[in-house]
Amino acid sequence: xxxxxxxxxxxxxxxxxxxxxxxxxxxxxxxxxxxxxxxxxxxxxxxxxxxxxxxxxxxxxxxxxxxxxxxxxxxxxxxxxxxxxxxxxxxxxxxxxxxxxxxxxxxxxxxxxxxxxxxxxxxxxxxxxxxxx
Numbered sequence: 001x002x003x004x005x006x007x008x009x010x011x012x013x014x015x016x017x018x019x020x021x022x023x024x025x026x027x028x029x030x031x032x033x034x035x036x037x038x039x040x041x042x043x044x045x046x047x048x049x050x051x052x053x054x055x056x057x058x059x060x061x062x063x064x065x066x067x068x069x070x071x072x073x074x075x076x077x078x079x080x081x082x083x084x085x086x087x088x089x090x091x092x093x094x095x096x097x098x099x100x101x102x103x104x105x106x107x108x109x110x111x112x113x114x115x116x117x118x119x120x121x122x123x124x125x126x127x128x129x130x131x132x133x
Contacts, residue, residue: 011047015040018047025128026057026085032064038072041082048085056085058128062092062121068101078109087131088114090124 003023010019015034019027026048030036048059069077076082083089089111093099102117114131118124 009051011051013043013047016044018044018051020051024057024132025125026052026059028059028061030062030064030067033066036069036073038076041073041076045082045085052085054085056087058131059086059089060124060128061089063094063098065094068097074105074109078105078111080112083111083113086113088128090128091117092121092124093117093119
């Protein structure tokens with residue numbers, strides 16, 4: 001039986017909607033047709049901190065159509081500051097460009113928390129749940 005996911009709370013930003021799900025996963029729903037910058041990434045991390053009471057949670061990032069992250073956003077996202085509320089990060093990718101950028105992000109930026117790319121949201125969630133205590 002599939003569990004019902006509800007959104008307990010959310011924060012709307014210019015670039016994304018950040019939500020706290022009842023399964024204790026923080027969801028970043030990135031908007032379509034934008035390039036995420038360092039300022040956007042910072043706002044997302046701050047929103048995740050507020051929603052999660054400044055605790056660490058698994059983070060599910062679902063990219064929008066034609067959404068990419070610039071160099072500064074990728075550097076910030078992989079850093080101590082960018083992952084301060086993340087136990088692990090799963091990216092759900094929707095395009096070849098996102099896949100290439102995601103693979104480069106993991107290899108070059110070397111995020112300090114476990115980070116994986118998925119083309120399927122269910123598999124991403126399954127992996128993230130292994131980080132819940």
